[in-house]
Amino acid sequence: MGSRDDSQVAALPDSPTSLATPAALGELLPDGLVVVGGDGIIRFVNQEACRILRCEVDLLVGRPATEALPLSDKYGRDWWQHAGPWDSPGTRTRRREKLVVGPDGRDVLVTARYVRSADGHVERALLGLRDAEARLRAEREQATVLSTVAHELRAPLTSVTGFTSSLLRRWDRFTDEQKRLMIETIESDASRLTRLITELLDISRLDSDNLSLRLAPVDLGEVLSAHVGRHELGRTTGQVVLSLGSAAQQHGVPEVWADVDRLQQVFFNLIENALRHGEPPVTVTLDLDGTDGEWVVVRVDDEGEGIPEEDREKVFGRFWRGSDGSTTGLGLYVVRGLVEAHGGTVTVESAPAGGARFAVRLPGGVPEAVALP
Numbered sequence: 001m002g003s004r005d006d007s008q009v010a011a012l013p014d015s016p017t018s019l020a021t022p023a024a025l026g027e028l029l030p031d032g033l034v035v036v037g038g039d040g041i042i043r044f045v046n047q048e049a050c051r052i053l054r055c056e057v058d059l060l061v062g063r064p065a066t067e068a069l070p071l072s073d074k075y076g077r078d079w080w081q082h083a084g085p086w087d088s089p090g091t092r093t094r095r096r097e098k099l100v101v102g103p104d105g106r107d108v109l110v111t112a113r114y115v116r117s118a119d120g121h122v123e124r125a126l127l128g129l130r131d132a133e134a135r136l137r138a139e140r141e142q143a144t145v146l147s148t149v150a151h152e153l154r155a156p157l158t159s160v161t162g163f164t165s166s167l168l169r170r171w172d173r174f175t176d177e178q179k180r181l182m183i184e185t186i187e188s189d190a191s192r193l194t195r196l197i198t199e200l201l202d203i204s205r206l207d208s209d210n211l212s213l214r215l216a217p218v219d220l221g222e223v224l225s226a227h228v229g230r231h232e233l234g235r236t237t238g239q240v241v242l243s244l245g246s247a248a249q250q251h252g253v254p255e256v257w258a259d260v261d262r263l264q265q266v267f268f269n270l271i272e273n274a275l276r277h278g279e280p281p282v283t284v285t286l287d288l289d290g291t292d293g294e295w296v297v298v299r300v301d302d303e304g305e306g307i308p309e310e311d312r313e314k315v316f317g318r319f320w321r322g323s324d325g326s327t328t329g330l331g332l333y334v335v336r337g338l339v340e341a342h343g344g345t346v347t348v349e350s351a352p353a354g355g356a357r358f359a360v361r362l363p364g365g366v367p368e369a370v371a372l373p
Contacts, residue, residue: 032129036065036085038122052129054104065125071100071110085114085125099132107132153196156189198265199330203318206337213259213341217366220296221253223260224284227267239280240271245287245297253286254364256296262338269331270300270358278302278355289361295344296364301351312348335360 026033032049036042045060053060053069060068071079079100095112102108109130115123163182167174174182205211221244228242244253256263267284274282282302289295307315316336339346344362351357 032127034060034065034069034127034129036125036127038124040064040066042068043124049129052108052131053102054106070103071108073098073100079110083112085112085122097130107136109135149196149200153193156192156196159189160186160193196330199334202265202334202337203330206334206341211337211341213262215257215259217255218258218260218263219253219255220263220298220362221286223263224267224286224298227264227271228284239275240282240284242284242286245285245299247288248286251288253288253296255366256342256362256364257366258342258362262342266335266338266360267298267300269335270360273331274300274302274304274356274358278304278306288364294364295361297362298360300358300360301353302355303351303353304355306350306354307348307356315348316346 026035026044026046027048029046029048032052033044033046034042034049035044042060042063042065045057047057050057050060066078066080073079073082079098083095083098093114093116095110097109097111100108100110109132111128113126113128115126117123163186167179167182171179202211224242228240271282271284279302282300285299285301287297287299289297316332318330318333336346339360339362342362344360346358346360348356348358
């Protein structure tokens with residue numbers, strides 16, 4: 001960067017402390033700062049502004065702002081003429097943040113504050129600059145998320161509306177078997193819609209740290225037995241198998257202090273994920289972990305192709321859909337959030353049969369203050 005002397009910062013506000021110069025205070029700001037005098041000449045530019053503008057300070061300071069720092073809005077209008085300080089009403093003291101195109105064609109977020117004299121004349125204009133790349137990336141990601149969610153909601157909704165319309169208009173033309181099949185399909189897709197909406201709400205709660213748990217002693221063996229049984233309904237017998245690990249057989253499995261509804265959601269997602277993306281049989285193993293068995297662990301193994309090592313952490317990312325785009329990217333993100341909310345961990349590795357193994361570790365036992373009669 002080029003050097004600056006005191007004349008370059010003469011237009012900065014007085015320092016709130018005698019131990020710091022105005023220039024030093026300007027450099028402490030997290031955003032870019034450009035100070036323009038009442039005559040339209042740039043008086044000061046901090047290092048962050050130079051980084052954002054990709055320009056040396058000597059090419060800016062001392063030059064007219066309209067020439068050294070050309071800014072235009074998305075319609076191609078000159079920002080200085082359209083929203084600049086000198087043509088604004090005498091009562092205006094600031095401009096809200098706006099996305100503009102900078103000197104090198106890059107998008108920049110600009111805010112402005114005007115220091116006016118008693119007669120309304122602009123004595124200084126302070127421009128705050130922020131790199132727009134992060135915001136634009138977030139907006140693109142948000143658009144992708146909305147598109148993904150809309151697609152996932154539309155598919156089952158189309159089936160529900162299509163079958164209900166057919167049943168209402170042509171009830172007498174269908175056999176009882178056809179009616180039953182259509183109603184079962186409607187029920188299945190309605191349940192899928194409910195799960196999708198629940199997962200979206202859970203993501204919102206997890207991201208805002210607003211997830212509430214109704215904790216109570218839970219017998220994981222009973223939860224998993226009932227859960228595996230529900231998954232077996234409508235499927236070929238033997239696709240989902242529940243077993244006890246050696247440590248669990250020897251010492252028994254303690255209760256866990258948890259929200260039973262949330263744990264059911266976790267294991268439903270893991271088993272469903274194994275059936276959809278792996279190969280049966282899916283083995284659910286309940287066991288103990290740790291030197292004193294202080295952790296209860298549930299392993300869900302499939303015999304599919306497994307998950308590449310480089311993708312194993314990515315699968316828990318929000319809205320990560322994989323190379324084939326065959327998943328919503330909701331379920332495993334929610335699984336990790338719910339497990340961690342219980343003080344546990346969830347990991348993925350290779351299963352002994354070559355597929356994927358998801359392992360959920362939860363603290364065993366019930367807090368003494370709760371367990372006491």
